[in-house]
Amino acid sequence: MATARLKDEELADRALELFRRLGYEATSLNQIAEVTGLEKASLYYRYPGGKEAIVMAVAQRVGAWFEGNVFEALKQGGEPGDRIELVSSRLREFYGDGTKPCVLETLSLPGGPVALQVALRGALEQWLHAFTGIAMECGLERAAAESCAEQALIEIEGSLVLGRVMGEKRYFLRTLAGLAEKLGAA
């Protein structure tokens, strides 16, 4: 078999940048073909399910990244506060210092496959669970920890939205700077 010109991971990474900025409906296969350097027919060869299959691959890749770089990192040893700071820097990277939208926001707009909405909800649940866990390690009761985790995620999503509207990244950066305190770390 001939070798693929572009690795699946790189293809998903490039498609991700389109989907997260435009949402599912507004992203076209022509645009994906353009940023990947492949023709549409080649995309269908690698993803017979078409656009829906591509966005699901993108979602899976993002999910894997969060699993390894956020959820897992929050469970490692060391001071809880240090772990949160590490995760904070990872998030700063993923969101381009607040210049790149969250896939939970843009891909949750109507139009995409139902499986995508299910995946997004599951990812958000995992994220909430991970934040709740670290908040409890910081000494909070379960109910309080869950509340703090929800509040932290609300602030992350909201600051990204305000940042996009205003063209400023300071909302997001300030939110991340206060993340450790928000989750109960001294």
Next chain:
Amino acid sequence: MATARLKDEELADRALELFRRLGYEATSLNQIAEVTGLEKASLYYRYPGGKEAIVMAVAQRVGAWFEGNVFEALKQGGEPGDRIELVSSRLREFYGDGTKPCVLETLSLPGGPVALQVALRGALEQWLHAFTGIAMECGLERAAAESCAEQALIEIEGSLVLGRVMGEKRYFLRTLAGLAEKLGAA
């Protein structure tokens, strides 16, 4: 001249429900024609500028609603806390108890006319200014009041996003319940 079948305000209201849920790009003239009961050609007669003109009319109408029901209400007499509670109930109405997205979020996705992005930014600035004003009336210094206003809007936007992903309205309702306290009211 013959009479219009549908008043401009009603037309904008119905188009708003599409635009706020799907964003600019993903909303089609066919859909607008369907919910208004007009044919596409009739829409072009009333808005020669097409989809861009319609979304600008929608933005203007939403801006006027916020001007009269939120910004103005925050400047009226009476206890600051009471005014915030009144505005809170207005917001609960506008966002369908947290089931309807914010136009600042969905219409700020790329693809729409530049004038729309400018209008959205201006509206957010007005909103921030109004929240800052009421927070200062509650006794906060300007800097602190501005910070609280930003935080309040971040929570409103973020809670709407989480609510959409999870299919729950409690995030938004809880945010509104804490709005007065957030803005410095006893």
Next chain:
DNA sequence: GTCTATAGCTTGATAGAC
């Protein structure tokens, strides 16, 4: 495994009857 070419549909937008 990628390509060119194309089918069939939907889009935003226009012309012209009533």
Next chain:
DNA sequence: GTCTATCAAGCTATAGAC
């Protein structure tokens, strides 16, 4: 003021050459 009919361009998706 609204309609039917139509256009060119874009869309998703497929067939078949290499």
